[in-house]
Amino acid sequence: VDRKIVEQFFSKLQESIVVGLEGADGQARFRRDRWSASETPQFDGGGGLTCVIEDGAVFEKGGVNLSAVEGRLSSRIAAHLKVSPGPFFATGVSLVLHPRSPQIPTVHMNVRYLEIAAEEGWQDGVARRWFGGGADLTPYYLYAEDARHFHETLATACDDYRDDAYARFKSECDGYFRSPHRDEARGIGGIFFDYLEQDLEKVFEFVQGVGRAFLPSYLPIVERRRDEAWSEHHREWQLLRRGRYVEFNLVHDRGTLFGLETGGRTEAILMSLPPTANWRYNYQPEAGSPEAQLVDVLKHPRDWIER
Amino acid sequence: VDRKIVEQFFSKLQESIVVGLEGADGQARFRRDRWSASETPQFDGGGGLTCVIEDGAVFEKGGVNLSAVEGRLSSRIAAHLKVSPGPFFATGVSLVLHPRSPQIPTVHMNVRYLEIAAEEGWQDGVARRWFGGGADLTPYYLYAEDARHFHETLATACDDYRDDAYARFKSECDGYFRSPHRDEARGIGGIFFDYLEQDLEKVFEFVQGVGRAFLPSYLPIVERRRDEAWSEHHREWQLLRRGRYVEFNLVHDRGTLFGLETGGRTEAILMSLPPTANWRYNYQPEAGSPEAQLVDVLKHPRDWIER
Numbered sequence: 140v141d142r143k144i145v146e147q148f149f150s151k152l153q154e155s156i157v158v159g160l161e162g163a164d165g166q167a168r169f170r171r172d173r174w175s176a177s178e179t180p181q182f183d184g185g186g187g188l189t190c191v192i193e194d195g196a197v198f199e200k201g202g203v204n205l206s207a208v209e210g211r212l213s214s215r216i217a218a219h220l221k222v223s224p225g226p227f228f229a230t231g232v233s234l235v236l237h238p239r240s241p242q243i244p245t246v247h248m249n250v251r252y253l254e255i256a257a258e259e260g261w262q263d264g265v266a267r268r269w270f271g272g273g274a275d276l277t278p279y280y281l282y283a284e285d286a287r288h289f290h291e292t293l294a295t296a297c298d299d300y301r302d303d304a305y306a307r308f309k310s311e312c313d314g315y316f317r318s319p320h321r322d323e324a325r326g327i328g329g330i331f332f333d334y335l336e337q338d339l340e341k342v343f344e345f346v347q348g349v350g351r352a353f354l355p356s357y358l359p360i361v362e363r364r365r366d367e368a369w370s371e372h373h374r375e376w377q378l379l380r381r382g383r384y385v386e387f388n389l390v391h392d393r394g395t396l397f398g399l400e401t402g403g404r405t406e407a408i409l410m411s412l413p414p415t416a417n418w419r420y421n422y423q424p425e426a427g428s429p430e431a432q433l434v435d436v437l438k439h440p441r442d443w444i445e446r
Numbered sequence: 447v448d449r450k451i452v453e454q455f456f457s458k459l460q461e462s463i464v465v466g467l468e469g470a471d472g473q474a475r476f477r478r479d480r481w482s483a484s485e486t487p488q489f490d491g492g493g494g495l496t497c498v499i500e501d502g503a504v505f506e507k508g509g510v511n512l513s514a515v516e517g518r519l520s521s522r523i524a525a526h527l528k529v530s531p532g533p534f535f536a537t538g539v540s541l542v543l544h545p546r547s548p549q550i551p552t553v554h555m556n557v558r559y560l561e562i563a564a565e566e567g568w569q570d571g572v573a574r575r576w577f578g579g580g581a582d583l584t585p586y587y588l589y590a591e592d593a594r595h596f597h598e599t600l601a602t603a604c605d606d607y608r609d610d611a612y613a614r615f616k617s618e619c620d621g622y623f624r625s626p627h628r629d630e631a632r633g634i635g636g637i638f639f640d641y642l643e644q645d646l647e648k649v650f651e652f653v654q655g656v657g658r659a660f661l662p663s664y665l666p667i668v669e670r671r672r673d674e675a676w677s678e679h680h681r682e683w684q685l686l687r688r689g690r691y692v693e694f695n696l697v698h699d700r701g702t703l704f705g706l707e708t709g710g711r712t713e714a715i716l717m718s719l720p721p722t723a724n725w726r727y728n729y730q731p732e733a734g735s736p737e738a739q740l741v742d743v744l745k746h747p748r749d750w751i752e753r
Contacts, residue, residue: 170727191727202727320706382719389696390706399627399697412689412725419721420477420498420509421713 140268140343142228145252146207149232150188152250152350153205156234157190159354160198163361167195169203174404176208181402183209183226189407192236193414197243197365201236202410210401212255219393222267226256231272232350233394235411236357241377242367244278244285244326244360245384247411248353249394250346270346271333273308274353275316276360277326277384279377281433283443285360286327290443292356293330293349300345305446308332313440318387323437325387376430378417385416447575447650449535452559453514456539457495459557459657460512463541464497466661467505470668474502476510481711483515488709490516490533496714499543500721504550504672508543509717517708519562526700529574533563538579539657540701542718543664548684549674551585551592551633551667552691554718555660556701557653577653578640580615581660582623583667584633584691586684588740590750592667593634597750599663600637600656607652612753615639620747625694630744632694683737685724692723 157169169190176182187206192198207230217224231251238245250272257263276289290309297305308330316325330349335342388395388411398408424430464476476497483489494513499505514537524531538558545552557579564570583596597616604612615637623632637656642649695702695718705715731737 172728189727193727200725200727320712378722385692385723386696386716389693390703396697405627406728409693409725410727414726415685415722415724416692417722418507418716418719420500420507420717421479 140252140339142230142252142254145343146230148347148350149205149207149230149250149252152347153188153190153203153232156232156353157203159358160192160201160203160236163358164192164195164197167192167198172407174407176210179402179404181210183211185209185228185230187404187407189404189410191410195239197238197240197361199237199239200410200414201234202407203232203234204407204410205232206230206403206407208403213400216397216400219397220253220255222255223258225258225266226261228254228256233411234353237381237413238361240365240367241279241369241373242364244276245381245413246274246276246357248272248274248350250350252343252346267336268339269334269336270339270342271335272346272349273312273315273329273331274349274356275312275326275329275331276357277380278433279380280373280429281327281436282364285363286441286443288359289327289329289356292352294444294446296345296348296352297330299348300341304332304345305330309442309446316387318383318391320390321383321386323383323434324440325384325437327436327443328440375417376424378415379419379422380433381413381416382418385412388412447559447646449537449559449561452650453537455654455657456512456514456537456557456559459654460495460497460510460539463539463660464510466665467499467508467510467543470665471499471502471504474499474505479714481714483517486709486711488517490518492516492535494711494714496711496717498717502546504545504547504668506544506546507717507721508541509714510539510541511714511717512539513537513710513714515710520707523704523707526704527560527562529562530565532565532573533568535561535563540718541660544688544720545668547672547674548586548676548680549671551583552688552720553581553583553664555579555581555657557657559653574643575646576641576643577646577649578642579653579656580619580622580636580638581656581663582619582633582636582638583664584687585740586687587680587736588634588743589671592670593748593750595666596634596636596663599659601751601753603652603655603659604637606655607648611639611652612637616749616753623694625690625698627697628690628693630690630741631747632691632744634743634750635747682724683731685722686726686729687740688720688723689725692719695719 172189175186185208233249254268294305312331479496482493492515497510540556561575601612619635619638
């Protein structure tokens with residue numbers, strides 16, 4: 140694969156997602172901030188396009204980011220990535236959407252491509268290159284049909300790649316999007332994959348499929364839930380759960396910490412944080428309530444579809 | 447020093463602070479949750495008393511925690527602490543208060559004592575023991591007289607210990623309570639110290655002085671600002687700055703991460719998080735506004751008093 144072609148695909152993917160989400164919101168438009176790596180001294184080149192929506196009819200806050208940068212891995216980050224320190228190239232699309240209604244789930248999707256230069260530098264070629272990515276859903280109130288729809292759409296994108304892809308990536312997702320300090324998952328999962336480097340053209344096709352599956356995996360859920368009633372009680376629960384989302388992203392998420400540590404654009408990276416989040420001491424939902432049912436599923440991840 | 451005596455002092459300190467804060471709030475009382483380390487499998491013994499206030503007249507949320515536990519350091523944590531892995535004892539008081547009014551600063555104070563067992567275990571005695579602690583103030587609107595009062599009170603507690611103590615610990619505080627990813631301090635500082643292990647009786651006296659200085663350092667500020675008017679505009683700024691407080695605590699604060707990693711009581715550790723916090727994309731206060739003046743001070747820490 141050619142990094143320019145990957146970058147072009149990601150750029151078109153971002154645009155189509157932004158347009159699709161604006162259509163679904165019907166009110167707010169994304170603010171488009173183009174930035175250049177020359178503003179961030181840690182990078183050697185490249186840039187990105189940060190697209191942010193705020194105060195929409197459906198989306199209270201969200202972002203769809205594109206970046207394509209060259210930089211140098213610190214020894215710490217290199218050890219984390221299990222590669223040797225040196226020049227890298229990274230490009231990807233990353234999105235998080237926080238709807239206003241507690242009936243509509245928060246969603247995250249990311250597709251990325253990385254290259255690590257040969258030990259002597261880019262002039263000697265590429266030492267390693269791989270794709271990674273994933274998507275996961277974080278409902279505040281659980282609708283089994285929504286969870287099934289989300290997983291089914293992602294599974295279909297996986298099936299073309301490998302027979303066992305969905306099962307593997309679903310299980311990796313349950314492992315990754317988990318807060319050990321809370322002993323619970325962040326949501327009802329989805330798929331997660333990293334270091335896919337064998338048969339790269341086929342992997343690229345798979346990654347394109349995952350990217351294209353995003354809108355069909357999520358927008359039907361938005362349409363089903365957007366007119367569902369909710370009260371202050373639902374809202375308070377949403378804000379408390381958003382607090383857990385913040386905890387996961389800032390304490391555990393490797394993507395966020397990698398971004399902040401490599402000197403990425405902080406405002407673009409932290410677009411994943413919700414507009415408002417709450418914390419209460421030792422809040423426990425009432426036994427048998429919809430809130431308690433959600434927590435039970437977060438503690439014991441389920442299989443949502445057959446594969 | 448004897449660990450029992452240290453623990454007793456910390457316990458009395460907690461009680462006096464809780465009573466003092468309840469007096470200042472005038473409405474809400476602290477909920478007192480006693481817990482035993484037997485609930486948390488990572489600890490070998492001990493327990494604590496978590497005291498939490500919520501929805502008060504002055505304090506929207508806050509906690510004053512006491513703990514005294516025995517456990518075992520993981521090799522990762524031991525490397526962090528620059529000691530060998532093995533049994534440890536830790537006791538301390540830690541507090542964070544988030545007032546409702548944006549005119550009253552958030553405050554944090556901590557005093558702690560640690561022992562690391564000899565390589566063969568406690569039966570062979572203690573390999574290292576030290577005190578640490580500190581206090582820092584996080585205003586939303588800057589009143590120079592409040593900043594001076596807070597620093598002056600802490601400096602007085604430092605002067606009895608060593609002539610250069612305040613200058614050193616003030617500078618360590620500015621270094622510690624800083625978010626590199628935002629290139630700003632969390633607030634207007636205070637003091638921070640760690641690994642004080644020479645002349646331990648004298649250090650213990652100093653630590654007692656710091657603990658006793660807390661109420662006099664903070665309550666006069668509460669009294670001065672509690673009737674100051676504020677609007678939705680002030681409140682929105684407070685919520686955005688609280689977002690930065692969350693970022694510091696979850697991404698950078700060694701105390702929080704140490705607690706979560708050693709399997710501490712999550713709800714007690716995260717009492718430091720505010721009741722509500724907001725994030726907006728790339729929010730910039732108006733040039734010359736009180737909000738912009740605060741940010742300027744956070745970017746360029748000041749000397750508030752002469753020493």
